[in-house]
Amino acid sequence: MKITTVGIDLAKNVFQVHGVDEHGKAVLKKQLRRDQVAAFFVNLPPCLIGMEACGSAHHWARKLEGMGHAVRLMAPQFVKPYVKTNKNDAADAEAICEAVGRPNMRFVPVKNIEQQAVLALHRVRQAFVRARTAQANQIRGLLGEFGIVIPQGIGYIANRVPELIEDGANDLPGAFRLLVQRLLDHFKDLDRQVEELEAKIQAWHRGSELSRKLAEVPGIGPITASALVASIGDAKNFDSGRQVAAWLGLVPKQHSSGGKAGLLGMSKRGDTYLRTLLIHGARSVIYRVGQKAEACGWIAGVVNRRNKNIAAVALANKNARIVWALLAHGRNFDAGYVRQATTG
Template sequence: MKITTVGIDLAKNVFQVHGIDERGKVVLKKQLRRDQVAAFFVNLPPCLVGMEACGGAHHWARKLQGMGHAVRLMAPQFVKPYVKTNKNDAADAEAICEAVARPNMRFVPVKNVEQQAVLALHRVRQGFVRARTAQANQIRGLLAEFGLIIPQGIGYIATRVPELIEDGANELPGVFRLLVQRLLDHLKDLDRQVDELEAKIQAWHRGNDLSRKLAQVPGIGPITASALVASIGDAKNFDSGRQVAAWLGLVPKQNSSGGKTNLLGMSKRGDTYLRTLLIHGARSVIYRVSQKADACNWISAVVNRRNKNVAAVALANKNARIVWALLAHGRQFDEGYVRKAVMA
């Protein structure tokens, strides 16, 4: 009665465990408190352990791997079809145990501590950027209530608003002037926080060979390169560059049936943050190309044939494939690289 496969439904305090033997017979159904999980698995013979890729999953995956278990993480949407009855912890653990044993299941690579730390910098910086934008919009909206219009662009907040506060001709109440000054101070503090976190990301980028390699690709800077390296990890987990592009949601969504192929807009699956960075980087490349009067290349052809938005997504898709090739094959970026034909 050896346990070969275990599914764990992760939680904050109470974990549900479901185990089967080599014949698929259920031999384990158990609830474990958080402080009991490590002691339980350290005494369990090495087996296949499945978990959903959710909060704390990478921590537990590393911990169980250190005990000799083979751990596989899965996206929750791939586990959902295996839930047979109403949703509860026992049914979820059983579904995870069933899904992890499927031969065609797609798994999420387990991230190490350094990757998680770098991605934490990116997530916190992104939060501060959103808060800074919201604060700037709030200042602009409050001043608009008094008939004072600030031009679009966050840079105008720092240059125009102090002048309006000091101008006595605009009849702003003293309490409101102090309030706007407080909001300006908060905006400056958010801006400082963003700069400090960006400096930390830049420092990590300069010390990482893979990140510096990706930054050589047009449209990929230190922020994008470091986020890609930390998120992808081992590029050999993907079979091709197209899988990376699909993982980022940069490939067309399909609605095909009866042998008729119907391609729609991009799927927008996967990591929104990485997809946004790649598309914004592609827009900067398109802008630079448009400034050259004699530009005649692939990007210009796509822009002329379709439009700049389609060209930006197409270039982001291309860059995602280039990133996979550089990481998976250990190559250096060559702008003039031409793929050699495979001999039959």
Template sequence: MKVTTVGIDLAKNLFQLHGVNEFGKPVIKKQIRRDQMAEFFVNLPACLIGMEACGSAHHWARKLQSFGHTVKLMAPQFVKPYVKTNKNDAADAEAICEAVNRPNMRFVPIKNVEQQSVLALHRVRQGFVKARTAQANQIRGLLSEFGLIIPQGIGYIENRVPELIENASNELPGSFRILVQRLLDHLKELDRQVDDLESQIVKWHRQSEASSKLAQVPGIGPITASALVASLGDAKNFEGGRQVAAWLGLVPKQHSSGGKQNLLSISKRGDTYLRTLLIHGARSVIYRAQQKPDACSWINGVVNRRNKNVAAVALANKNARIVWALLVHDREFRSDYMAAKAAL
């Protein structure tokens, strides 16, 4: 009997399959190895395949699509409610097969190779930035044990630590001076790695028409624009700008009951990296807006009514909606767009 839907529980080496026919009756319940995946699905008639959006999911989605199958990825938290029994590979595959057929299920856009490579640059750069911050804090902490206090900021470490190492009047032992110099060299190497990766991201950003278009929005630079383009993929997969903002966790959580609306702080769901970039970009816009009160009346009005943190999230939410509109409608950003629309 023809298989219409297959759920795959991905793993490193052993993949669990659960397939059903058009009547929902299970016809496939088996476990296959990684090297058997391509051979099995290339001989299987075209069907709907569901997988959780986890490690290697985008790779297998592209590969199975090339065999003529329809592949859909889902967030793991949306699949979990369909697990009927205790957690195991067979139950997970059955739950995936059940969830992928739900008409109101939300799916994750499948990323192409270029998008994944750009996001890899962002992830590695983010890791180097964290390591650089940790290294700077370690140097500052070790020197504080000898009564030498360095202000916060990597620039202070690069400027003052070499002077402290060369200063013979302090009580630093020779071995400790050599150790701090080694840590300082490591910090400079991390800084160089961050700069190299950032230059690669900017190079890709300049070659991308969509990314260059997003960089025109105040509060969005090359780093944020390239990350948004690579993460969103086809913006038409989202119903509207608000769904993009909700996908990034920039909308309030709800705890409502009995017809009474109770909105809490932002949900902080989705990609923490993208949300952080948008909020930090919004903070820079707020800082500049205070210097030009007349040019940025909307954000200054929000700052006057609420605090700067709330205003930053509000602007990040607004920018997320603008990003969706620019990508979907293929428009250029215009700061006077609303004014021109009202004049018509």
């Protein structure tokens, strides 16, 4: 009995394992506790192991690859069609084992420790930004109940609210002033946390040659560049720049049937955080172009033909393709680069 392919259904404590031989016959169905996984696979001959790309998947992928196994991670939505009948751990492990052997299956690159650490900084910063925005909106809403309107913009909270608390002409109750001061202190603490995390991301960006290279592209700054480098990893895992754009959900969603092609809005698949960074960076470029008296160039033409939202997505798509070209081919950004036509 030689096990060639194994599917693992990851969990917090109990892992389900399903293995097949070279003929596809099931020869292994086993439950493992977390502390038993490493001991079991270190004694197993090298084989192909499939897992869903979920919590702790990259950790176990690195660990099993260190034991000599070939590990492939798959998006859960690609595994779901292979689940037979009812859903349970054993059926999930069997579906993973079957899906990992499909020749047309798409896999998720395994991230190293440094990539995961940088992405953790981005996720925590994103959570603090959301909390800061929610706190600012709460302060603005509470003051609005007393007829005090603060202009939109995160900067007005720290500038205007202290003056309103000290102003005795607005008839605010003393208990309410103390409450708003407490909320303002919380807002400032969140703002400080965001700045500290941004400083850490900036420091990593300055030490990464690839990240500095991407930051030369208009519409891509240190935050976006570091997130792209950490998320994409080896750009050669993608066959083309369009695959990167599709991976980020920046291509049209297709709904075609009967030979009639139908293209809808952008698919919005993949990583929402990266897509948001690229689109907001594109909006910044469009804003700068609009400030010029005689704007010209590709993006100015798109803005003139369509609206700014469509132009922002188009520029984000273009930047995603540029990012792939820079990472996959080791090039530096050249604003005047013209692709040479190939001759037969």
